[in-house]
Amino acid sequence: MTTRLRHRPQAEEEDASVLKLGPAFNNAGCLLISEVKYLLENRDKDAPDTAVYNKTLEYVKAFAKFNTTEAASAVRETLRREPLLTQFETAQIANLCPADAEEAKSTIPSLVKIDDDRLNALLSEIQTMRRFQS
């Protein structure tokens, strides 16, 4: 049986629910879908005609929650007030816009560390911003 012992690289398993994103992304800056949309739409160069680019553009147009840079940065500003939030969680909250703490914790499990009330306050603020952006 020993002959079958093989060395298996025990790579850290990536799992977003516990914020394990792998070495390349653990500290990388996350973008909101709205920000990606802004960046892609305001490129000074010609858009590359790749399938990846086109599909992404289509996607961000469909799912951007905040249509202006002001709104997006306001959301970022709001979420920055909560020091426990990581980049990834910030972006997830802004992208998914969960209605309440329960939904937020279900879709972004790592948010369990944050108190329900505080989370609810943040979420409702974001909902408001989303509603009143124009």
Next chain:
Amino acid sequence: MFFIKELTHTILLHPSYFGPRMLQFLESKLYSDVEGTCSGQFGYIIAVVSILDIGKGVVLSGSGQAEFVTRYRAIVFKPFKGEVVDGVVGNVNKMGFFADVGPLTCFVSHQLIGPDFRYDANSNPPSFASQDQIIEKNTRVRLKIVGTRVDATEIFAIGTIKEDHLGVID
């Protein structure tokens, strides 16, 4: 999840390009080389945002070509296991449906769609339907990625909507 990430790319340049337009060429080459590609480590490189450093060209002995190690900042998209994302349903068949999440295609098996939904082969387009919801082409869904497969040129994921707060979004 979209990230903004600093990456490097190595460009080999033939001596015939050495000249006044070399930098321009290098830039263009970088764009055409990396945009739209996908690597297992960094995911899809969607667009180069800025070039940080075009690099010092080092002429390789023997071939005369110059090697430039270019640093640039790009928007990348990498899906993670456990991540909740929104997507648009593409194909629906009796095994499940494929959803497009940006450049990523995510398959949701019928086993992970949930017992409420039944495949309706007679509908056109084909769909999964429950009492009050229907999943067909172009439906928007919120799904959770349960696994990814990373190839050299593609990432493929499977997802589930069989959890709370997942499923069709309005």
Next chain:
Amino acid sequence: MDEEEDEDEEDEEDGDMDSGRPKKRTKHRHKKRNAVNRFLDVEAEVDEDEEEDEDEEDYGREGFIEEGVDEEVDDMRRAVDHARLNRRERELDDQDLARIAEDMKKRYNQSAVRYTGDMNEIPQRLLMPSVHDANLWQVRVRPGKERDIVFSLMRKAIDLEYTNKPLSILSAFQRDSLPGMIYVEARSSKQVSEAINGLVGIFPSRGINLVPIEEMASLLQIKKQDLTVTPGSWVRIRRGKYQGDLAQVMDITENGEEVGLKFIPRIDLNPKDDTTADGKKRKKMGFGNMSSTTMRPPQRFFNYEEVAKVYGRKQVSKRNQVYVFQNDTYKDGFIEKDFKLSALQLENVNPTLDEITQFARGMDGAENDNAVDLTIIAEASRKAAIAVLQPGDHVEVFEGEQTGVDGVVQSMEGDVVTIIANSMELENQRVDVPARSVRKKFKPGDHVKVMTGKNADETGLVVSVENNVVTFLSDMSMQEVSVFSKDLREAAEVGSGTNVVGNYELHDLVQLDLQTVGVIYKTEWDSFRVLDQNGQTRLVQPHQISMRRDSNRAIATDSEGHELRVGDNVKEIDGEGRKGRVLHIHQSHFAFLHNRDYNENGGVFVTRARSLASLAPRGNLLKAGTDLSKMNPAMSGGAGGGMVGSAMGRGPRDWVIGLSVSVIRGTYKGYVGTIKDTNGPVARVELHTNNKIITIERDKLKARNPDGTLVPLDQAAFNGRGKWGNTGNMGPPRTIGSYQGGRQGGTGGWGGATPGGWAVPPSHTPNPYNNSGKTPAWGGSSRTPNPYADSGKTPAWSAMSRTPNPYADGSRTPAWNVGSRTPNPYAGGSGGASSGWGGATPGRPTESSGGWGLSSGGASPNKNGGGWGSSNDTWVCYCF
């Protein structure tokens, strides 16, 4: 007591008819044999238990010390020991034992080891053969005939016993586990060859090999087999028409030698001579089915109506609930047949889920109540599961105290697995559990690989897990596959293995026989599922495929008269209105389409090209342009032929076909023949000597000129090409595809790739190696007029440049250089990116005429492969 032992001894020897040598004594001495057993030809039960052996040895040692030397007893024992040989003799003329002993002594008088002591209590190791004993000789025989040959040797020995030349071999035997060999005991190989002389089926030419002494004993060791054939268990059939098929045991005969099996019949519903039902032919046909070379009929449940229709009602009779057809009984669609145990594979049966469900489904496709069957499988698979655990596997405990615990296998010792638990209360603790109560654990999202079975090497993402059945979505086919978890392993890599079997891969168009082509829609472990142009699916092995066909350039016409090419997205205008992408076109008539949305045949289906409509019709202008250049025979030259040829999938003839060649290396060195066919690097050569066709690598061949001189094949082919200059297109079939590939890949050679043939650069050109094609947008082409740089990179060119004659010359001839220096033709074509490519064409023909400029001008703006193909071909024609 002594006597009984004695008789036991004889029994044992009876059992080993073929072996007379003292051999490792394996009989269980402590167990008294059943009196009846003596008269039965039962295989000696062997106990490999170490402890027992030691036990016996202890006994032996005692005996050895106690008994001391006793010559006479020894002789008698010796006689008994070889009684088998003399048994008949003794029966016949009732000689007294002493004389037999005398005989034996004479025969063995060379043996110096005086083993003394009671034979009943012999130390095992002293029974081992030594240098003084007769040797064992291995003789090659016709596989399958081993037993018969041993018997004929025995008969021969008996026949010649009282002649003046009796055989001097001592024994002969054969092992089922060693096909193609028998073993003869004799003092010298000469005696062996005398003995086997004249017997049919023995190959003395392959040597009579001495078996090393240390291996002699192991040859005679009988492995203990505990046969676990119980009604309901699964076995596989070893040979015959049903080779490899799964069968379920129904009953076992009392002597345990035959079992009644139930399995899915393979009835040939298309017998070659279905009308002439005379027995002789039928028999012959049945035989043909047996051989593995012919296609065996697919597994199919017996259907009275179907069979009666094909074979006539008389052939099928019904008794009670059972049909009888060709001496086999069929019940509920299954065939029920008795098999010898030896013809069955009892171990490593590994029934797959598919097979089981097929069984369970029964004849009508109705789901039967099959709970019982699955438990048997589960039981069997559990046993196997122990063997497949590896450290690092995720497992869960599904029975016993620790039920529900999951963890990672840390180590294994025998049947005990140490796992590091992941569960809440046992977090990170080491837990020892019996291996049989753990199973591999997978969760949705895991990327897994199938280790064994039909789906071996398939990889995919797990979508669901139910007990020990895991369903995953295959990476390759995007189909869901269900397998037992024991057959799976977590794997990071993507299995590419199953996509390619032999030289063929998924979605290849392959030639099955002269009339039939098909598209591979599924690859299995060592075979393919192919959909042929008639819409039939079949299972083929790689060797049944004669070649892969290239339809990259094939063109058909769709319902609107538009051109239809491989890769187009099309839709059926009649029938089911299916959509799909064109995979292949066959004979401009059949189109093989692929669409992942259809589950049938892996999404591949075949339809008539005429009933298709393009989903995105191309502009008429472009189409007309393309078509014109294609249709004008003057312009396209051989390309027209190429089009037809490739549409038929045949592709252009290899130029070496028909050449007279000599083999320069290998077994056939020196033979002369004619090349009949080529397939990649191999050629089929018909030898002049014996009219035989051999398959041989091309590099072992040299073309043979009429005067007997030899030239390399390529060169000869080239000369041939020159001769046939105007008969057809010159470009190798792959030219265009690879050419485009090179261009699209964008990783052109940057000069480094320029092949040798072009190494002499036209000195007057300013930027000879510049890669204009690589980055068309960069205006490279406008700055770099030299077309050869690009062309040189394409494989087609390098292939050509390998053919020494014309190019070597060409590059030296001034005409060539003139061509390359001539700036004019490019000036016209340098407008766009593709012109750089087009430019490659006109460069050469400056030698010929101005008409060239026209044709190239017409072709180059198309920027597509078609335009290229034609200009390329034309160029070649001009050239030669």
